[in-house]
Amino acid sequence: MNYRSTLVTLLAASAVMMASSAAIAKDKMTLYCSPQIEWCQLVIKEFQKATGIEVAMTRKSSGETFAQIKAERKNPKGDVWWGGTGDPHLQAAEEGLTVAYKSKLWNDLRPWSTKQAEQANMKTVGIYMGALGYGYNTELLAKKGLPEPKCWKDLLKPAYKGEVQIANPNSSGTAYTTLATIVQLFGEDGGFDFMKGLHKNINQYTKSGSAPIKAAARGETTIGIVFLHDVVTQVIKGFPIKAVAPCEGTGYEIGSMSIIKGARNMESAKKWVDWALSPAAQKLMPQAKAYQVPSNAGVQPPPEAPKVDQIKLIDYNFGLYGSSAERKRLLSKWDNEVKSLPR
Numbered sequence: 001m002n003y004r005s006t007l008v009t010l011l012a013a014s015a016v017m018m019a020s021s022a023a024i025a026k027d028k029m030t031l032y033c034s035p036q037i038e039w040c041q042l043v044i045k046e047f048q049k050a051t052g053i054e055v056a057m058t059r060k061s062s063g064e065t066f067a068q069i070k071a072e073r074k075n076p077k078g079d080v081w082w083g084g085t086g087d088p089h090l091q092a093a094e095e096g097l098t099v100a101y102k103s104k105l106w107n108d109l110r111p112w113s114t115k116q117a118e119q120a121n122m123k124t125v126g127i128y129m130g131a132l133g134y135g136y137n138t139e140l141l142a143k144k145g146l147p148e149p150k151c152w153k154d155l156l157k158p159a160y161k162g163e164v165q166i167a168n169p170n171s172s173g174t175a176y177t178t179l180a181t182i183v184q185l186f187g188e189d190g191g192f193d194f195m196k197g198l199h200k201n202i203n204q205y206t207k208s209g210s211a212p213i214k215a216a217a218r219g220e221t222t223i224g225i226v227f228l229h230d231v232v233t234q235v236i237k238g239f240p241i242k243a244v245a246p247c248e249g250t251g252y253e254i255g256s257m258s259i260i261k262g263a264r265n266m267e268s269a270k271k272w273v274d275w276a277l278s279p280a281a282q283k284l285m286p287q288a289k290a291y292q293v294p295s296n297a298g299v300q301p302p303p304e305a306p307k308v309d310q311i312k313l314i315d316y317n318f319g320l321y322g323s324s325a326e327r328k329r330l331l332s333k334w335d336n337e338v339k340s341l342p343r
Contacts, residue, residue: 029268030077031057032065034084034173035255036210036233039288043082046284047275053268061208062088062173069097069260076262079269082276085173085209086116086126087180089256090322093123098258101270105277105296113295116254119319126254127276128285128292131311132177133250135231136223137216139240146222151247152182155223156197163222164201165212168339170331173253174209178225179330180321181251184314195338202343217241227253228306229291236289236304249312255292 033040037059044055060068062084069081069092081089081098092098100122106114113126136149146159155164167175183191203221206212212224213231217239224231231243257276259269275281282294291305320326 027052027268028054028056029079029265029272031055031272032068032078032081032260033057033059034062034065034082035290036288039083039285039290042284042288043276043281046281047272050275050280051271053271055272061167061171063169063171063176064207066092070095073097073261076260076264078260079263079265080272081258081260082272083127083255083257085177086124086254086256086318087176087322087327088173089124089258090116090120090318091324091327092258093120094322094324097261098123099261099263101259101273103274103277105274108298109277109295110293110297112254116256116318119322124256124258125273125277126295127257127282128255128290128294129252129308130227130229130255130292131245131250131252131306131308131313132174132181132226133228133231133243133245133306133311134223134225135213135216135228135234135241135243137219137221137240138242140216140219140222144222149223149244152185152194152250153248155201155225156194157201160201160223162201162203164198164225165204165206165215165221165223166198166202166225167209167211168205168207169334171207172209174226174230175205176327176331177227177251177253179334181314181316183330184251184317184321185248192333192337195334196341199338199341200343205339213241227292228311232291232304232306233289236291243306245306245311247312249314251316252308252313254318 040059066088102122116126169175169179182194186194210230213226213234215221216224217234228243234241263269279296279298282296282299286302291302293301
């Protein structure tokens with residue numbers, strides 16, 4: 001073999017190796033996952049089985065994930081952000097951190113899911129819906145002789161001092177939804193008066209939105225403010241927990257999904273979005289003890305799920321409270337006027 005033919009052979013081999021490496025790269029994806037870890041692990045397992053695409057995952061709450069994507073905007077590390085409250089997804093869309101994609105399953109989605117997408121110019125889409133509320137440990141309540149709470153304003157009673165837990169709205173989408181809900185229910189002045197009163201009864205601001213009800217299940221706090229499907233999860237596990245849909249009415253989340261701008265594995269990201277909106281993916285929810293309302297209209301909510309049609313839901317203004325300016329303003333005001341107060 002002469003020099004020329006050897007060179008041609010080496011170049012051909014190099015081209016094959018490069019093509020092979022490119023093919024491998026297309027079969028990988030990095031997922032930022034905001035729901036509970038068990039659900040994240042289950043959907044990744046089933047997606048890999050269905051597509052052969054290898055998924056690396058980081059699990060953080062909604063607020064933390066939004067902050068990470070924003071910090072990485074010049075050098076994105078993730079491909080898809082899956083789950084978590086819709087407000088930070090809308091803010092990410094507004095700030096140009098995510099990209100538009102209309103799934104081929106668009107016509108199969110419930111109206112609240114497609115409305116979320118349209119508000120974000122197709123840069124996010126709803127994957128589940130869940131109502132806000134709280135749960136309490138019935139055994140602790142009885143042991144301490146505390147009254148049964150039924151409304152938001154019940155949580156301000158002096159009897160509950162040190163008995164209530166909620167996440168920090170800077171890190172948790174659940175807690176931010178709570179803040180925005182209270183402001184919409186009682187007006188801004190009344191809402192912040194409520195949050196100041198609630199602050200006196202808080203024993204801890206957690207990082208994760210679902211942590212307060214897990215603490216209540218373990219007997220570490222009496223009341224946890226969370227989404228009601230997270231309360232159901234603890235009930236199903238056998239803990240003495242009761243769910244409360246507050247009497248004044250309550251807000252809700254549209255858990256969302258977004259493709260990150262600059263995603264290194266764009267085709268894999270689009271395949272994830274299509275798969276995650278499919279009946280096959282959304283029927284997995286009960287296996288992960290996730291009891292939200294799925295966005296695919298062909299999938300019925302788990303029988304254990306909160307009956308959202310029986311809950312007094314407010315007309316939650318996702319456009320306003322999912323905006324970057326309003327979210328920043330409310331969080332800054334909460335930091336300065338609520339979190340800084342003594343307890």
